[in-house]
Amino acid sequence: MAAFRTLDDLGDVQGKVALVRVDLNLPVKDGRATDLTRAQAVAPTILELADAGAKVLLLAHFGRPKGERHSQMSLSIIQGDLERVLGREVMFIPEVSGPVTQQAIGILRPGDIGILENTRFWPGEEKNDPEFARAIAAHGDFYVNDAFSASHRAHASTEGLAHLLPAYAGRAMEKELKALDAALGTPVQPVAAVVGGAKVSTKLGVLEHLVGKVQHLIIGGGMANTFLAARGVDVGKSLCEHELTGAVEQILDAAERAGCTVHLPYDVVVAKEFAANPPSLRTCNVHEVAADEMILDIGPRATEALADVLKTCRTLVWNGPLGAFETPPFDEATVALAKTAAALTKEGSLTSVAGGGDTVAALNHAGVAGDFTYVSTAGGAFLEWMEGKELPGVAALQK
Ligand code: ADP
Ligand code: MG
Secondary structure (H helix, E strand, C coil): CCCECEHHHCCCCCCCEEEEECCCCCCEECCEECCCHHHHHHHHHHHHHHHCCCEEEEECCCCCCCCCCCHHHCHHHHHHHHHHHHCCCEEEECCCCCHHHHHHHHHCCCCCEEEECCHHHCHHHHHCCHHHHHHHHCCCCEEEECCHHHCCCCCCCCCHHHHCCCEEECHHHHHHHHHHHHHHHCCCCCEEEEECCCCCCCCHHHHHHHHCCCCEEEECHHHHHHHHHHCCCCCCCCCCCHHHHHHHHHHHHHHHHHCCEEECCCEEEEECCCCCCCCCCEEEEHHHCCCCCEEEEECHHHHHHHHHHHHCCCEEEEECCCCCCCCCCCCHHHHHHHHHHHHHHHHCCCEEEEECHHHHHHHHHHCCHHHCCEEECCCHHHHHHHCCCCCHHHHCCEC
16 A cells, blocks of 8 residues: 555644644435434544644535535534534634634634634635635645545545645545555455446446556446356346446456456346335346346355355445345345354454445345455546546545
């Protein structure tokens, strides 16, 4: 892994002003946050810096205000929630730079915490305008990025600032980078990847990158149908991107050249209508899907075979559910394989890293998210990392 400056590289910060980029894009209903996970994730960094005597100024975006002030996207809305998570007072500062910000910094004592207004109220944020970044940087002595989930975007607060001040990875960022490195950077071999979800089209880059990185590529979900179709299987009414069978053939060829085994299901769960426990539900061989049936999950025999594959592996990276897990019983394969991965992780034989919006929901549904080595809630940034892309906000923190 590339070496990153972390909080361990900071000298004495007593009385210094820390500009800390965090992800506080909390889901809000009726003026209150409905999920505090993101605030909890960045609390250790904030408290560590405050306890070391820094004046901690938080920078974050909130919603999509597109360069204009919108009161319903003001970060003042989550000030109270943040105070409850931190167990400290947090001063809300309605600007990100200028005299109001400078005056607030004068009022803050060492160890105090302030949150600056939504960075995306200013057009310079998403444009990564150097002047906007310089105006913010003028208030700080150093910069900390603890927002991996926002670091696939080269914005002023995620990338620009890192070039203007001494820049460090926060504790949440550090944990995420270590986990991702253990999964795909310098993993213990053999490595398995599970890629599922609805469509090949959203994950072409991921698949192309993974075939050169892993020994076992396990394909599930709707995208498995496109793979099966490329192999000449009639998938009936299933979700399938027939126009992508050429791209899939290329991926299969690249996998073969790289010595990566691609695992497609040989039995599947099908139904004539997409509903919970439909009367037409049945399990069959992939070659027996009728013209009016759709594949909604991989079958029990395929799931068992995949569990055996995981038992031979030391590292697992997982993105995308194996079936339409929101609707029973099409959650069964995902839940079963997630439980296998969790058990192997607990035994110590597997390092397991998972990410993706629906994947996190599926692992929570299976009740095993806490048993994986690491579960990333980063969404877009996680997928770009799975594509092997360099994330600009992360690259800017390299030593
Ligand atoms: P993530 O958000 O973890 O990256 P995706 O968004 O790619 O995952 O895919 C998740 C969606 O894929 C789920 O809503 C699930 O219902 C759907 N899905 C999985 N298998 C199938 C299938 N066989 N047919 C239709 N939809 C499926
Ligand atoms: Mg999704």
